[in-house]
Structure formats: structure tokens, C-alpha cells
Amino acid sequence: MHTNDVPADVVGRAVRLLVLVGGHPHGITLSELARESGVPVSTSHRLVNALCREGLVEFESSGKRYKPGLRLFQLGQRAGQAYGFAGTALPVMQEVTRATQEATLMSVLDGTRHLYVHYVDGPLTVGVRSEPGRHGPLHCTSMGKVLMAFAAQDVRADLLDRVELTPYGPNSITDREVLREDVRLAAERGYATADEEHHQGLRAVAVPILRPDGGVFAALSTAAPAFRRTMDDLVTMVPLLRSAAAELSARLPPR
Template identity: 45%
Template sequence: MTELGAQPLGGHRNMLDKALDLLHAVSVDAAGRQAAELAEECGVPLSTAYRLLTSLTQRGYTVLDKRTRRYTLGLETFVLGQTVAQARGLTGVARPILEELAAETGEATLMAVLSGSHQLYVHYVRGPHSVSVTGSPGTLGPLHCTAQGKVLVAMSSEKTQRHLVDTLDLTAFTAKSITDRAEFRRELTKVAQQGWAIADEEHEVGIRAIAAPVMRDPVPLARAAISIAAPAFRATVDTLHRWLPALQDAAQRISLVMPME
């Protein structure tokens, strides 16, 4: 066996090596990368890169944004990552903290990471009430109208944030959704300054949420975001503010135990 990117015996990379090199190159930029850039970095002909990326996309390991022509990691990589994380005990380190937070607030808690032009839900703990916000790990959600999404964009690298602000489809899910790019930039500046975000019925009518980043020094970037989400009839914006200290404490605790690289 050889390490990813290493030269196999005989001096020639086989197609599997090339595919793995491409997959690894896709993973380094959450905003996605185009085929020509990937081919150049991995040292493969563009035609070969297209062929391998097409296969990876068909199998669900990469996703092609047809508008930007950028490739990002697909859900199959999430499934593999979850399997490895479970085997190494990493999946469990965040969940107990999210369970404690759900018990303390009485509402659902979620965790997400940035995946291309979406957020990818990786953890969900249901609240104790019969009426509770639901979530499904492994599914994708929008960035511009959710608390977690705003945090992930606001606290991403300058390059990633600029790309997302310029290219995201700012769909109006509700009358409160942000649909103007200038307004979105202002919201992200506010989120970055205060260190948390609120979504006030912006994605779904009747749902409010507050989110905070999971960060690892010395890089001041969000590796993930966690949130508390609740029905609007049970949680006012003031209620969300009261939950903020507990939310930030949970995010800090996760950052201390969760391997981020």
C-alpha cells in the first residue's frame, strides 16, 4: 500500500491512485474546485480527471454544481467518515454534549459542517417535547437562511466566504429569508463580530434557531456549528438569547474533545 499521493512501486500511478488524489484535492476546499484546477494539482490529463470525477460523482463520492462547475464531496464520503468516526469513538464525543444541551433547554440540538454550497447535518438530538424540530444526519440544508449556515459561512476562510456570497442561490423559503447579497454580507459581518447567529423563521415558518461555531485554535475558523432549534410558539428571540451561554459552553466543550483535522 502507498500513502495518498505517494508514488507506487514501479513509478506509475494506477487509476485508483489518481481517483483518490482527486478526491483528496476536492476535500481541501469547502467551496468546491473545478476539474481543470484539480487535474493540474494532481498531475493528470484533464480528460482523465473528467472521467474519474464523473465516476466519483455517479457513485456519490463527489457532487458537481452544474452552475459553477465545481466539485465538492458527496454524501458517500460522509457515510464513510461516519463509519470511521464510529469505529474510533469520534462520533460519540459530540453527541453526549448535544444530549445534555437538549435536556437543559428542552429543545432539539443539531450539528452541521460546511459541504460545498450547503450545510451537511451530522448530528441531531430530538427534544423531549412531543412537538419538536426534526433533523436527519446525512442530509443537506441551505446556508443563507439557517442559523448554522450563517455561522459556517461567516466563519469560513475569506476565499470560501467570498465565493459563497457571490454564488449562493438566495432562495426565499419564507418572507423573512435573506434574498439580497448586500444584506447577506451585512448579516455575515454581524455574525462574525458577535460569534453566533439566529434564524427567525427564515427557513421554515414557525421555527427559530440559534447557532454557535465549534472552533479549534489557533485557526479562527468554524469546523462545525451546533444549534438549538425550537417551534416559534415555544421560543421567542429572547428565549434564544437566554440559551446562548449554554450553547457557547457546549460548542467550547466539543471543540476540546473533537479532533478537527
């Protein structure tokens, strides 16, 4: 029995270390890896070096730091292609940005958070920046609200009970009943907004990208600085976002 448990534990620890390295693109030391993962230093050293041999992690000797390796980048690119985030989504999102002159973002639901999977920068000097691969909260972002609003009923109910209502921005929702109502409205009207809820000075609007069976695949958003766009300005972009979402729904591979 113990013999069968050991490999699974080793794999779990190795995956934990790989995820931690992936979350530190500028590198992380062995002692930091051990501390953050809870894996002893000697075991962390053995496992992370095994990941280095496979090219998933790279050791930077000058700073004695472990960084994501090229093979990890390659796997990420392949995953993105499989989901259609790059080849399929990029041209459609670029068209949206050309029309709005603002950033276009895409996210998918990942547990009790959303994961930024694609981003097109706007052409104006001051704009919204995003980094694919990072997580965002559900309760104070337009994409997070849309992903909850169009999730399966049991998933939506669970998320509305469990998401942390951290006050990230000046207008973050911190009352669970207010969040429930906001998500209900998003489901009713087909889009969600966030008005300086995640970051001060940032507004956004999002629509769902639906699968053929009606389930939500991802969320598509336009985000802009508050000094340049009123909330009403962004809402006028909803038809454009819906058109792009419909095109993506037809073109993205099923999940």
C-alpha cells in the same frame, strides 16, 4: 494520453452514481440513475453492479431499485467516528438538549451549503426534526450564517458573492447586502439567528465550534417551533451553546 483519461472518467462516473444512490435511501431505478447522472444506461448498469459487488450498493429485486449498501453505511460510520461526530459530539449535544428541552443540531460547511452531521431530538411532542447527511442552505439558517461568518476571509467573501438566495421561508434573506450585514453581525456577536427563514414556524440560534487555530470546524444550533420559543428565548441559550462548543472544540479531532 487517452488511456490515462479513461480510468479517471470511469471512477468519476462510478462516484457520481454512488452519490446519487446515497441520496435516495428508499431506492432509485436504473433509468432514474442514468437520467440524473447523465451516464448512459448500459454504463450505469455496469458500474452500479460493480458497486453492488463491493457491498456499497444493494439491489432490491422486488422493486428493481438500487439502495445504499451496508458497506456504505459502515464507511459513513467510520467517517463519523474519525470526525468525532458520534462518540465525542453526542454526549455533549445530549446535555444541551437536556438543558434546553429542544433539538440540538450540528453542521459543517460543504461547498456553498452546509451538511447536517449530527442531531439530537428534543423530548417534547412537537419539535424540530433533522436528518444527518442532508444539505441545508447557508443564507437562511443560523448554522449557515455562522459557518460563513467564521470562515476564512477569502472563503467568506466568495460565499457571500455566490450563495443562492432562494426564498425558502417567509423571512428568507433575498438581498445580498442584507445577508452581508447579517453575517457581519454574526461574526461580531459570536452567534447567528434564523427567524422563520428556512421554514415557516421554525426559529434557531447557532454558535461556531472553533479549531485551536481559530478556524471554524462546525456550527452548533438549538432549533425550536416558533409557537413555543421567541427569538429572545433562543438567544438566552447562547451561553449554554458556547460552553458546549468550547468543550467540543477541545475534544473533537482536528480536521
